[in-house]
Amino acid sequence: MRVDVEDLVVTYGEVTALDRLSFSLEGGKIYGLLGRNGSGKTTLLSVLAAFRKESSGTVRIDGEPVFENEGLTSRVSLIRDAGETTDLGTAEDALYFAEWLRPHWDADYARSLMDLFGLTRKMSVKGMSKGMRSALGVVIGLAGRAPLTMFDESYLGMDPPARYAFYDALLADYMEHPRTIILSTHLIEEVSSLFEEVVIIGRGRLVVHEETQTLLSRGTAVTGPAERVDAFTDGLTVLGGTSLGSTKSAMVYGEIDEARRGRAAEAGLELGPIAMQDLFIHLTGDAR
Numbered sequence: 001m002r003v004d005v006e007d008l009v010v011t012y013g014e015v016t017a018l019d020r021l022s023f024s025l026e027g028g029k030i031y032g033l034l035g036r037n038g039s040g041k042t043t044l045l046s047v048l049a050a051f052r053k054e055s056s057g058t059v060r061i062d063g064e065p066v067f068e069n070e071g072l073t074s075r076v077s078l079i080r081d082a083g084e085t086t087d088l089g090t091a092e093d094a095l096y097f098a099e100w101l102r103p104h105w106d107a108d109y110a111r112s113l114m115d116l117f118g119l120t121r122k123m124s125v126k127g128m129s130k131g132m133r134s135a136l137g138v139v140i141g142l143a144g145r146a147p148l149t150m151f152d153e154s155y156l157g158m159d160p161p162a163r164y165a166f167y168d169a170l171l172a173d174y175m176e177h178p179r180t181i182i183l184s185t186h187l188i189e190e191v192s193s194l195f196e197e198v199v200i201i202g203r204g205r206l207v208v209h210e211e212t213q214t215l216l217s218r219g220t221a222v223t224g225p226a227e228r229v230d231a232f233t234d235g236l237t238v239l240g241g242t243s244l245g246s247t248k249s250a251m252v253y254g255e256i257d258e259a260r261r262g263r264a265a266e267a268g269l270e271l272g273p274i275a276m277q278d279l280f281i282h283l284t285g286d287a288r
């Protein structure tokens with residue numbers, strides 16, 4: 001599903017959570033939504049899911065306004081950090097409700113995901129651990145197959161094996177049933193390989209919206225003898241670096257053109273990729 005956000009403002013009393021935010025997602029991809037604490041990610045996803053009304057600006061999904069649009073309710077799913085369920089009833093009740101709400105619900109798939117995460121239908125939601133609740137939310141989010149499915153740090157409560165099982169399941173199911181998926185996360189390195197595009201927000205504003213590969217191509221690790229690395233990176237934007245003996249590795253932000261690449265090779269320097277997390281820290285460092 002296509003998502004268009006234009007000049008979106010959301011305020012809570014004196015606090016401006018989203019500040020004239022604009023971007024468009026063409027849909028049919030897995031998107032990463034990144035931002036530091038309080039940057040507005042949850043607020044944005046809540047508006048996209050029609051849980052919250054915009055103060056001003058417009059939000060459209062497949063060209064339709066979102067708020068109080070009943071036609072979109074079954075097609076848009078937001079799984080929040082504590083899962084999508086209330087405290088009441090059992091896992092079975094939660095699955096039953098999700099099946100009722102989601103026209104694309106796949107009951108067999110839900111069953112296999114419950115097994116994967118070690119959940120049983122008779123468990124009371126109230127008695128579940130944080131990780132189990134998150135896993136139940138993930139089951140509901142995946143098996144619902146909503147054309148726009150959003151996970152708001154929904155899997156943070158899960159332990160690493162469960163999280164990796166979620167990433168694998170998500171990718172496999174997305175390949176079979178392509179849809180628009182937005183993942184908000186702080187675990188950037190764990191999930192960044194899933195993202196086709198990344199949206200980074202800071203202080204309620206857009207910092208970057210880019211294809212993942214394009215964003216990653218902006219960062220380069222320059223490694224070699226310390227004094228040659230320093231000479232090569234002089235005048236470039238250096239994000240940070242590490243040294244081991246006389247060898248140094250510096251992280252550079254910005255395009256390195258062919259001529260410079262040639263000079264690096266002549267100087268015996270190695271050029272390699274840097275992690276998305278490092279780019280994120282650089283891009284959002286003072287954007288709180």
Ligand SMILES: Nc1ncnc2c1ncn2[C@@H]1O[C@H](COP(=O)(O)OP(=O)(O)OP(=O)(O)O)[C@@H](O)[C@H]1O
Pocket residue numbers: 012015016017035036037038039040041042043044
């Ligand atoms: N219900 C609320 N009432 C008042 N202020 C709120 C409310 N919800 C969010 N805010 C404020 O809006 C801003 C954006 O918060 P939001 O939860 O959307 O950010 P976030 O990027 O999801 O943060 P985090 O990564 O910490 O979960 C913050 O300044 C926050 O304090």
